Amino acid sequence: MYGVPQGSILGPLLFVCYLTGLPSISEENSFDMVLYADDANLVFSGKNPHEIEYRAGLEMLKIKQFLNSAHLLLNTNKTNFISFHTKQNRNPLNPIITIEDYSVEQLTDTKFLGLIIDCNLSWDEHVKFLTKKLSSGLYALRRMKHYCNLTTLKTIYFSLLQSHISYGIAIYGGTTKKNLDYILKLQKKAIRIILNLSNNESVKKYFKELKFLTVYDLYILETVKYCKHNHVLNSQSQTHTYNTRNHFISERHNIELYKKKTTFAGLRFLQCLPQDIRIEHNLSQFTSKLKSFLLNISCYSFEEFYELTVS
16 A cells, blocks of 8 residues: 555645655756645746647656656646636637646636636636625624624624735735725725715725725735835845836836736835835834825725825
């Protein structure tokens, strides 16, 4: 008998030991690999779609051989791939990737670590998935508002709405304005339920009073924190993406999709912040100051953020 007993205490550790050599099976380093528990993801990129297709098939065969040598079985039912392309590409590649006699299924979207990734990186499917969770949170608020005080209702909001919105927002937050506005609409509904407000009453001032960040503010917060935590600002300065007045110089890009990159968006937001926030080196203090700043402005759009911050 071979393998790792399912459900055992040492199972995860033994499985990691089994897969230690997996990332190094390609001598040409023709792909990037992301390993998480028993889930392996390969990322192939290049300018020639047919070359990518060939490399993917070749490397998948190597992985199958590696697993066979370790007496592990590849779950072909859970093995699939996505071909990423922009929405403007009217003739996307539909590659055929095989592992021995098995044809790998092509998907238009897939769930990875709680995020639904689609082939256009539009995040439309993830937002649909997210709004279903938020609707459940709104239902809970409606049921509990007759029995709970304000403090408890705020706890429910943070637990059942904001926690879901915040998760992965540095990645999916680059979606369309239509998607973000719909999430914002659900946030407004939550505030009206909590404070028992009428549907036509403005709730903008209550975001600050309740200390709720709008979906736009949450995206700004998380992208800027990512840049600060990963020292993106310093690395960009060293490569002269900042001029002598310490203003961010945009990286060159040919497609609109590039603007959704976490570091690109985060640095754009960072340059608009007040200097006392930008120069704060302590990450905890930086986050606290940034949250307070965002609560004070409670943005309903990125345009509003730039109008309020760019002098």
